Amino acid sequence: MDISQDLTVAERMRSGFEELTRAERQLANAMLANYPVLGLDSITAVAQVSGVSTPTVVRMAKKLGFAGFPEMQAALRGELEATISNPIAKHDRWAASAPDTHILNRFADQVMENLRQTLRQLSPETFNAVVALLSDPSRTVHMVGGRITRSLAEYFFTHMQVIRGGVVQVASNANTWPHYVLEMREGDVLVAFDVRRYEQEMLRLAEMARAKGVLLVLFTDQWGSPAAKLATHSFHARIEAPSAWDSSVVTLFIVEAIIAAVQDENWEETRARMKSLEDLFDQTRMFRKFV
Template identity: 50%
Template sequence: MNDAPAKHDNSHTIAELLRSQLNKFSPAEMKIVNHLQANYPMSGLVSITELSENCGVSTPTVMRTLKKIDYSSFPTFQKALKDELQQTLSDPIAKHDKWATDAPESHVLNKVADTVTTNLRHSLNQISHEQFDAIIDLLAQQDQALHIVGGRITSAFARYLNTHLEVIRENVYLFPEAVALWPHHMLKIKPNDVMIVFDVRRYEQDLITISKLADTRGAKIILFTDQWLSPIAGYATHTLPIRIEGKSGWDSGVVTLFFAEAIVVALEEKLWAQTSARMRELEDMFDLTERFKKRME
């Protein structure tokens, strides 16, 4: 069996490989998988002996687990984890330099289109229909308030999703832009409320902190993250690991927006009887305020 770098060529993260093989792991091996995912990737950056002890399994069980994702040696597995960790810490300049060095000769539109298509394909392979449907079922429970928050860049996705969901259902709240006011907003969060969090590399400490606080308050977290997984995944009820590779110093947000829009479509369909009434009421208010140009009679 080939070592991972030669076979995988960095096209899949270890987290993605683990999720893709979930139905092939034994109960003992699942202990390792769950442990690695709970604090990814740091939980794998220990000795094989410590990892086996932390999981309550033998070292041969650790190796059997790794071989199922095509890693034939523990050092190779750890090197891949360290490479992933380095990628999560990359700043825009480092990402641009790497892209500029590796980029094939073609028009930028083709490069971006190819990257987005690849990101979408990888992401759809990682997120099952059953998981997506479970998220929609959770969001449809309107007795549970919904709180939405994002970071420096991803707050744009949070605002987009909030604008649509607050029309579709009741009790939808966007965290304030001022991070200093986030603890104030936390006072609103009750047990079984739902919090949607957007967090991608370089993983923002403020988002991690409020997610931990929300977890202690009994909230259910839906996490939009990247292929390397934000530390918030350890608190999340549902995690959407979305590919964000970009052809610039910035990560791509196209597929993240795709999943946000898919949630809007699915939830609107599920709650249409109520949503349509809310939409009509909203349109009446727009007419009264003359917010939009009216159609020609």
């Protein structure tokens, strides 16, 4: 099993899942369902919770490219530290080993590597399934983001609102979320954005929506939000950057690709909505005209 050393443990499990034995798949599913917490326990506890033997834990660790369980566990500890890092810690980590090149070049190199790594992990089947859900007029689509990612949710909402009806932008104030959940119906779709340092309210919203039969489409990072265990579909975008802040470039790339695909799926309806909207813009003289 040829797996890049740059991948997280979760990415290694997902990318190599088909090559695992039945018991190893059972173990991988258990670890992904409680990631990374389960993997930080003793090897005996990991085996017992997963319903497999301790040799199975060792074998899977080696299949994932580790020397053994202790090395895999060390990688998980490093990931956990990364997910809870504050902006100052992230900046200092990058600054300590920054090469003597312009920030534009360093940032561009990292963003391109993020895109390459993400595309290697992104399943076309998952992408197509999400497009199908968002194109289904019988489903109301609710969109929500966190403290930083709410701008991505708003961007996605603005485009989707033009493409189709039945799209709701959930307010960023978590105190109002029960009001939005009240209006959700079984079969609806909740599109949520949650990256490190994962927000507790987002997990609670996902739990409330899931209890009503709402399907969760989650945009998260390479480590994975705790809400991922409740998601019908998840996009794990690489977000590392030579900055105190995480990069949203790859996440936005996936969002824009979905917008283009959903637009094409129901183009006649979208075209009619666009024309009506342009007429309204003309009435309000919102945009400057040169003729």
